[in-house]
Amino acid sequence: MTSDSLPKTDPTRWRLHTSAIGVHTWTYLPATALPTSRPQTFAEKYFLGLASPSTSLPPPHTYSSAARNGLLFYSQLQLESGHWSSSYAGPSFTLPGLVVALYITDGAIPAEWAIDMTQWVCRYQNDDGGWGLHIPGRSTLFATVLYYVSLRILGIDEGHAVTVRARGWIRGMGGAVAVPQWGRYWLALLNLYEWEGVQPVPSELWTLPTWIPIHPWRWWVQCRSVYLPVSYLYSNRCQIPLNDFLLALRRELYTQPYDSINFNEYIHTVSPVDRKRPLNLFLTVVNHVLRTWEWYIRPLWLHSHANAVVRALIRREDENTAYNDIATVNKAFHTVAVHFADGANNSAVKLHWEKVLPYLWRDEVGLNAGGTNGAQLWDTAFSVIAIVEAGLGEDAQFNSVLEKAHKFLEVSQFRDDVDDPFRQARKGGWPFSTRDQSYIVSDCAAEGLKATLMLQEELGFSKLISKQRLYDCVDTLLKMQNPDHGFGSYEKARVGTYIELLNPAEVFDRCMVEYSYPECTTAVITGLAMFRKYYPSHAGKKIDEVIQSATGYLKSNQWQDGSWYGSWGICFTYGTMFALEGLAATGLTYATSEEVRRACHFLVEKQKDDGGWGEHWESCERREYVEHEESQVVNTAWAVLGLMAARFPDRAVIARGLEIIRRRQQPNGEWLQEAVSGIFNCTCTIEYPNYKFHFSIRALGRFEHEYVPAMNTIAR
Numbered sequence: 120m121t122s123d124s125l126p127k128t129d130p131t132r133w134r135l136h137t138s139a140i141g142v143h144t145w146t147y148l149p150a151t152a153l154p155t156s157r158p159q160t161f162a163e164k165y166f167l168g169l170a171s172p173s174t175s176l177p178p179p180h181t182y183s184s185a186a187r188n189g190l191l192f193y194s195q196l197q198l199e200s201g202h203w204s205s206s207y208a209g210p211s212f213t214l215p216g217l218v219v220a221l222y223i224t225d226g227a228i229p230a231e232w233a234i235d236m237t238q239w240v241c242r243y244q245n246d247d248g249g250w251g252l253h254i255p256g257r258s259t260l261f262a263t264v265l266y267y268v269s270l271r272i273l274g275i276d277e278g279h280a281v282t283v284r285a286r287g288w289i290r291g292m293g294g295a296v297a298v299p300q301w302g303r304y305w306l307a308l309l310n311l312y313e314w315e316g317v318q319p320v321p322s323e324l325w326t327l328p329t330w331i332p333i334h335p336w337r338w339w340v341q342c343r344s345v346y347l348p349v350s351y352l353y354s355n356r357c358q359i360p361l362n363d364f365l366l367a368l369r370r371e372l373y374t375q376p377y378d379s380i381n382f383n384e385y386i387h388t389v390s391p392v393d394r395k396r397p398l399n400l401f402l403t404v405v406n407h408v409l410r411t412w413e414w415y416i417r418p419l420w421l422h423s424h425a426n427a428v429v430r431a432l433i434r435r436e437d438e439n440t441a442y443n444d445i446a447t448v449n450k451a452f453h454t455v456a457v458h459f460a461d462g463a464n465n466s467a468v469k470l471h472w473e474k475v476l477p478y479l480w481r482d483e484v485g486l487n488a489g490g491t492n493g494a495q496l497w498d499t500a501f502s503v504i505a506i507v508e509a510g511l512g513e514d515a516q517f518n519s520v521l522e523k524a525h526k527f528l529e530v531s532q533f534r535d536d537v538d539d540p541f542r543q544a545r546k547g548g549w550p551f552s553t554r555d556q557s558y559i560v561s562d563c564a565a566e567g568l569k570a571t572l573m574l575q576e577e578l579g580f581s582k583l584i585s586k587q588r589l590y591d592c593v594d595t596l597l598k599m600q601n602p603d604h605g606f607g608s609y610e611k612a613r614v615g616t617y618i619e620l621l622n623p624a625e626v627f628d629r630c631m632v633e634y635s636y637p638e639c640t641t642a643v644i645t646g647l648a649m650f651r652k653y654y655p656s657h658a659g660k661k662i663d664e665v666i667q668s669a670t671g672y673l674k675s676n677q678w679q680d681g682s683w684y685g686s687w688g689i690c691f692t693y694g695t696m697f698a699l700e701g702l703a704a705t706g707l708t709y710a711t712s713e714e715v716r717r718a719c720h721f722l723v724e725k726q727k728d729d730g731g732w733g734e735h736w737e738s739c740e741r742r743e744y745v746e747h748e749e750s751q752v753v754n755t756a757w758a759v760l761g762l763m764a765a766r767f768p769d770r771a772v773i774a775r776g777l778e779i780i781r782r783r784q785q786p787n788g789e790w791l792q793e794a795v796s797g798i799f800n801c802t803c804t805i806e807y808p809n810y811k812f813h814f815s816i817r818a819l820g821r822f823e824h825e826y827v828p829a830m831n832t833i834a835r
């Protein structure tokens with residue numbers, strides 16, 4: 120949808136500020152401050168789509184020089200505090216959560232935010248008038264209702280072409296009655312849906328003894344973090360009072376008069392275009408039992424007790440995460456929960472408002488909220504690894520780039536555990552984004568460890584991160600192994616997957632528990648293997664055992680066709696690349712392992728005629744390889760990285776892939792954005808704009824710096 124007719128801000132007035140720990144905030148300068156303010160940096164201009172192409176570099180005649188050109192461009196995007204960042208767009212339920220939370224709590228939405236958020240949302244409207252669960256997705260009621268309400272809050276009136284078309288789509292679907300649960304929460308809070316039509320999320324769950332298998336502390340942390348504030352809001356039927364605007368929305372969102380709708384009847388009715396998981400009978404029965412309990416049995420004292428318990432847990436999470444909370448969705452619900460629990464304008468709400476900005480990113484389209492408060496540590500660790508693997512770490516020109524990145528790794532490492540018995544120990548680990556977000560992620564910790572070891576041990580940088588701090592990281596990682604010997608994301612698994620039966624969210628699959636993932640498992644294997652090389656005396660026996668058993672997990676997770684399913688990147692190409700790296704770290708290569716040979720054949724079979732690889736995001740949802748029409752630079756980099764790790768003997772196959780990466784490189788060293796490369800919960804894509812840089816640099820550089828010499832040694 121074109122957003123040309125809508126107001127625009129002046130992109131030259133936007134500035135990106137980053138704190139020492141990588142928290143980023145985009146601010147809009149007053150026009151009067153412009154003449155005296157600092158000029159925009161290259162990175163700011165690039166993010167805002169204002170950068171004129173930088174000068175052409177000498178054409179690369181080798182893959183290594185293409186990697187070097189890539190880094191010459193990419194290093195200009197490194198930010199002040201030493202990290203790389205980018206927009207982190209994809210899901211359609213992040214921005215609306217924050218907008219609605221600000222509306223409910225009377226928080227300020229500055230005019231420039233409203234203008235640029237509107238621009239962003241309108242740009243991604245589908246031709247049919249709706250929006251998808253994520254940018255490339257087909258229209259869903261969930262996204263369309265949430266964006267519709269957000270646009271109205273942001274000031275778009277009901278007669279505007281964008282809202283008219285969106286409303287037409289919503290009404291064509293029978294109105295908002297059949298919106299999925301996660302949309303109902305927001306509508307109910309806005310007094311646009313009745314809580315009796317929402318599946319129960321009783322706060323008493325948090326008062327159960329922790330040994331009970333369904334206690335929420337056992338759920339996947341991303342999921343329980345959402346249901347914690349939601350349980351407070353649900354159990355207290357929190358709703359803001361009606362006003363003329365909300366009354367208008369009631370008329371706009373439904374096909375019949377609001378008061379005539381029996382919301383109770385819709386409890387299990389969800390629009391078929393939204394439903395990704397069939398409704399299960401078990402959950403239906405549980406919901407009826409819970410409602411009977413709430414309506415007729417639950418004593419008042421227990422309700423009050425549960426309220427107090429949940430409020431305390433909300434406070435604990437807020438304080439432990441500096442009011443960022445774990446990610447955008449629960450952050451928005453927390454903001455609203457503390458508003459209702461403590462009263463309007465209380466100090467906790469104000470602290471929440473301050474932490475909205477780090478979730479927002481101004482890109483060339485407008486202002487959007489990412490899936491988290493950034494991907495700072497993740498991108499930085501991968502960038503360091505790419506630079507070193509490509510042999511560019513010894514190039515004096517990039518010394519200061521690595522030094523700055525090293526400092527960022529140092530400030531981002533967790534030095535202690537948090538005071539929360541429900542949380543996984545994190546000391547020595549690293550987060551996905553920033554230290555103040557506070558959550559360890561197994562693979563972020565492992566990639567952070569590898570990046571540090573590469574700098575400090577391989578390149579001889581100073582020991583900014585002491586030996587003891589590396590030990591801490593390893594000890595913490597060793598505690599995260601699951602009973603199936605794999606590694607999950609944030610925590611060690613706490614309950615069996617049968618809990619998925621209780622998943623009330625219709626739009627996400629596999630989100631109730633921590634699973635083991637080949638990607639996370641590989642990161643830990645490779646991290647531990649590298650650590651063992653430099654520090655063989657620390658926890659040597661345990662590390663050997665963990666690496667060996669985790670390798671067993673990888674093998675047992677291989678699909679019939681030789682691939683691995685990737686949960687966080689698209690899809691089989693991503694999973695297979697990681698698994699091959701993991702197996703290689705334990706010495707399993709094409710020459711020595713049947714599993715590796717099968718995986719290589721899988722990849723080779725998927726190579727396109729032009730030499731590249733291209734996988735469509737629908738692979739993740741359909742659970743079978745879906746080819747993208749075009750080769751993709753990022754998929755190609757992953758495939759050749761996997762093949763090189765496996766020491767696949769036919770160099771020509773790899774070189775044909777690298778040719779694609781080299782051909783797509785612009786004369787200034789840049790790569791342009793292609794199809795989306797990230798995913799979560801099997802259904803929702805998310806963008807990792809820096810992947811096209813660091814994975815390409817790594818693939819190009821690895822060929823001559825590591826793969827060819829290794830193959831020559833094997834041949835000798």
Ligand code: LAN
Binds near residue numbers: 446551
């Ligand atoms: C992320 C982003 C990063 C990702 C990797 C580090 C890449 C992965 O290897 C481990 C899992 C992790 C940390 C991850 C988990 C789920 C997140 C936080 C996200 C995909 C970004 C957004 C998503 C979050 C769950 C969105 C909210 C939706 C829910 C269903 C709760």
